Amino acid sequence: MEALIRPEFGLMFWTILCFGLLVLLLSKTAWRPLLQAVEERERAIKHDRRSAENARAEAEKIKAELEAGLAELKAGIQARMDEARLLAEKDKDLLIEEARRSAAVIVESSRREIEAQKAEAVRELRGKVAELSIMTAERILMKQLDHRANTDLASKYLAELEKERPDLKLEN
Amino acid sequence: MDLKLILEHHIVDKVWAWLALGPLRLPFSKHLLMMGITSLILLVVFPLLIRSRSTALAPFRAMLEMTVLFLRDEIVVPNLGHKGAAYTGYFSTLFFFILIMNLLGLVPYGASATGNLAVTAGLALTTFALINFSGIKEQGLIGYFAHLVPKGVPAWLYPLMFPIEVMGIFIKTFALCIRLFANMIAGHIVILVFICFIFIFGAFGTAFGFLVAPVSVGLVLFTLLLELLVAFLQAYIFVTLTAIFTGAAMHPH
Secondary structure, eight states, X not given: OGGGGSOOHHHHHHHHHXXXXXXXXXXXIIIHHHHHHHHHHHHXXXXXXXXXXXHHHHHHHHHHHXXXXXXXXXXXXXXXXXXXXXXXXXXXXXXXXXXXXXXXXXXXXXXXXHHHHHHHHHHXXXXXXXXXXXXXXXXXXXXXXXXXXXXXXXXXXXXXXXXXXXXXXXXX | OOHHHHHHHHHSXXXXXXXXXXXXXXXXXXXXXXXXXXXXXXXXXXXXHHHOOOSTTHHHHHHHHHHHHHIIIIIIHHHHOGGGGGGHHHHHHHHHHHHHXXXXXXXXXXXXXXXXXXXXXXXXXXXXXXXXXXXXHHHOHHHHHHTSSOTTOOGGGHHHHHHHHHHHHHHHHHHHHHHHHHHHHHHHHHHHHHHHHHHHHHHHXXXXXXXXXXXXXXXXXXXXXXXXXXXXHHHHHHHHHHHHHHHHHHOOO
């Protein structure tokens, strides 16, 4: 059993030789290609990640730009709409004013027309009334004319006139 | 029936032949075969798996990759600093080397090479070498030994602290060696003991043995699953502790 704890120096030599050779050979044949492949992949991943990050930053920049453009556009639209509303209000006011004015003009002209017509009508009426009254008066006068009384009156007035104006006396 | 013989048969390395190389007698043994299989897997399967583009193997490739990245990002870099990323290959090799050797011990006819004190001692020695190498490389020879004693220690304690710290390096690696060895061997011994229970109770009477067998097999299954966990855990612990010691040697503050 003591063979178990008695190191065999020959085997120790073999072990060291074996292991030393393995370290030398494997570092060339196995670990270097493996680590190279890993590093290549890591580099590729890093590169991909960087490009992805760049693309993302680019996209974010574009997005920000778009948003700024959109906001600007919105503000422009708002401003234009306000302007349009203001203009429309002014136009409306103007139209109403004009309509009111033209209405006033129409009212004025129609009033004047009415007045003129009224005046005309009054004048016509007055003429007719005058004619009618004159004719009625004529008729009344014709009916009341008394020849003898008139003659007396005429004589009387004539005498008065002769007295007043002796130069006009018929019989001298 | 001799439990000691059975244990020795299953746990102790079997040497098939010796190769004399100067003063060193190099064994060809079962554990060396297991180490060879592990090396073959690491040298052939891993590079092919990593280079393959087939979708069927993609999950395995991903597992391998995740493990290596975990080692790099959670163990090597936090302990060794960013310069330490260059050591990722070393730590990955260490992790998979230990892990596959551990796992081969759970395969039928396989054996845990990490359940051999010589193997774990060899691995601990490489860690020892790495600690000192990285520390000296990072701080210079003088700087490394000057920073061995932590800052803030009174000057009169230096003669005492310096030998303790030097011993500390050896003890750390020794503990590393024993920890892996003991953990890997313990599970095997427990499994063998549970299986031997069947025959021990069987010696009292056949019916007794059959009665104990299901319980033993259940316990063996449980221990096997536990060993599966321990195989991963000990590989992870060995690598983590190596990283911590190396990091401490590289950055003394």
